[in-house]
Amino acid sequence: MAKGIKDRVAILGMGCSKFGERWNDDADTLMVEAFLEAMVDAGIETSQIDAAWLSVAFDAVNVGPSGIPLGIALRLDNAPVTKVENYCASGTEALRGAVYAVASGAADIALALGVEKLKDTGYGGLPARTRGTMFDMVGVNGSAPGNFAQLAGAYRARHGVSPMDLKRAMAHVSVKSHANGVKNEKAHLRKAIDMDTVLNAPMIAEPLGLFDCCGVSDGAACAIVTTPEIARSLGKSDIITVKALQIAVSNGWELQGSGWDGSYFHTTRRAAARAYDEAGITRPTEQISLMEVHDCFSITELVTMEDLFISEEGKGWSDVLSGRFDADGEIPCQIDGGLKCFGHPIGASGLRMIYENYLQLLGRAGPRQREKAPVMALTHNLGGMPNQNVSAISIIGHADA
């Protein structure tokens, strides 16, 4: 394996807009909001940005997706902007581009910005849309909850978990994220809920009820990266470096081959193994202090605990119920509220997760700050469906960790 990017790139600054139903704001405003916070944090001028990556899933200008919306919104100095898309994992993909540019030496300072303006579609969730020429003919145009819901039945069948046990564990995931969201002023949803509310909510896609599903939000998140040396030269002392950035993309095996039973994410296991290797992590449960995972649905977060090798196979549901991933648990997961409550503006989500980890590592997370200072923190950002997806994992930590 290549030696990877561990500690070769530092995060110079980050920013994140308030997420939510930003009825009165365009995507430009969201981008600027996240950008200005990151620029203040980084302490640089716009002209110092050598290259930029923009992640956005749905919007387009003129003939289609391009880097232009970012160039215009931020009035960049005609810097190269690359538009990236990798489903809901686009935010991490944008960061990967910026990090690789710095690691290669092609850029001293690079920007990654993810944004999504979803509340102009008229839909409560993601808009109905074509899925591609061949897919529309032979695929199932189900909703996101419908596709992720299938994890539940398959997980129950594989591990012999009763429907009620799993439903309660899934509910715990959402109750926990809502409790965390209350403490996050940038979060879309800031209201605590109880178990009964989750269990009795209307069914969206069996067995996922309303509170098992994250909504969609407007928002933007931004990262500015450079080398650790340049970061120090710019006056940074507490340096946060990228330990690993890995993406695993389905090759069709889950959907077309044989052997996958639908109860887990094959790509997440591959990406996690590579990320731990790249970061030099051999005991993830001891070395990872904090996780932000892609909790688009409660069941997704639950099985992801196993796919990240944090829970033993078949034990994710009981670990969740035991409070192991609560804000005061052994390894908090979604201490910022997660997709469920912070919100899910598609192109921004991967960067939002890293933003939270960055704040927590620096002790800047305010009322939700983890008391025991985290050392290394992981994000898991998933795009697509369980049977075919893009799984992106980042690990960041203190430079000396």
Place this chain on the structure above:
Amino acid sequence: MTFGILDFGAYVPRRRLQRNAIHGANGWFAGGLKGLARGERAVAHWDEDVITMAVEAARNCLGARDRTSINALSLASTSHPFADRQNAVVVKEALNLSDAVGSSDASGGLRAGTSALLAALLQPDRTTLCAAAEKRLARPASENEMLFGDAAAALLVGSGDVVATLVGHHSVATDFVDHFRSSDAAADYGWESRWVRDEGYAKIGAGALTAALGKFGIAGEKVDHLIVPVTLRGVPEIFAKKAGVRPEVLCDPLGATVGDSGAAHPLLLLAATLERAEPGQTIVLVGYGQGVDVLAFKTTAALAGIERGRVAAALARRVAEDNYLRHLTFTGALRYELGMRAEQDQKTALTAMYRNRKAVLGLVGGKCSKTGTVQFPPSDISVNRNEQAVGTQEDYPLADIPARILTFTADALTFTPDPPNRYGMVEFEGGGRMMAEFADADGDDIEVGREMRMVFRIKAIDELRDFKRYFWKAEPVRAPAGKES
């Protein structure tokens, strides 16, 4: 080698609309419907039409029989979904028949089914699959809404171990317009029922039957099965009486269970009769509509060796439908607020559909000649892990292979005319898997490991361009006839 009918099959949609539900909804307006408010009629699901029903009837007829000998195909109906795009060809693609087949649609009136069957029986150099199906629309609160039924039948005509031979045929053509439907009309217009019965069925119909039997030299009392595909009470008896046929040999016109399936009805009743008949019997079949076709058959010894119960199972596969409003939304008579998710453009790339027609219409997957891995759809590089086998995919038809559910859900968010949309991943016996929508699935019969069979259905309707896209779905395999509650 004898020439005649080699095999037969039928398909009836599972949902049976209760006629008292129709009357319950419409009685306030059309009180006269009360007399018809008995029994049930078959109604196609939203994703079924003449093409899909014909495919299922043909599969019921053909079973595991080798299809390579079939070199002609006809599809008779007065309710073909396409006026110009041959409907029979879609059936051909779904059945994965050879490209070297003659194919045609038969239409224009209710005799289309018997006329197409007769044409096939007069071409001894061909092996013809004669399919007929009907999904006729009727205006809400009309008599036809009560009387019609959706169904399909298929007969395989050719040389070999035939179960019946044609021993006589007679046709008359008369422009007796008891009802009509112009090309762009949604529903029939009919004339007074007494005239239709007395001048039409009794004089033209029964008259032709009497003449035919005389021409064939078959005495009425020697007829073992008389098929008069009319569900109006007393009408088959008029035919029998006039022609001197014993009324007890009249076949059940299935008015109480299926309804009148138009051009398909004579073939449906013929299939049902053949399944019940004994070797050496005489079957007389009437086709009626602006004239009459009369076909006489003699069953052979081979009938004893044929697999029985297929047609009976097709008739017995049923679930009662009490929801008249759902029926109206499925037929398009009533437009619900479908929501924003129904706005998705369902445009089909006809280029892509053509080049992928084996996969899309025939459910033909690929089998890697190097590793034996089965996959759907086929691809240049085999999906098999750690094997970069290129160009090794051989055609591997999946439609008739049993499958089991791996994952499932009931999706209340995505648009479907019949929410929630039930779908999941199914795996085929011997390899291969796919995400599939579930057809005719009830909530309580879906679980991991459940056995499913693939069925040909409408996948999406492009309302903007008035096009239908077809594909395969998975249906729960249910207990045999009679064991289902």
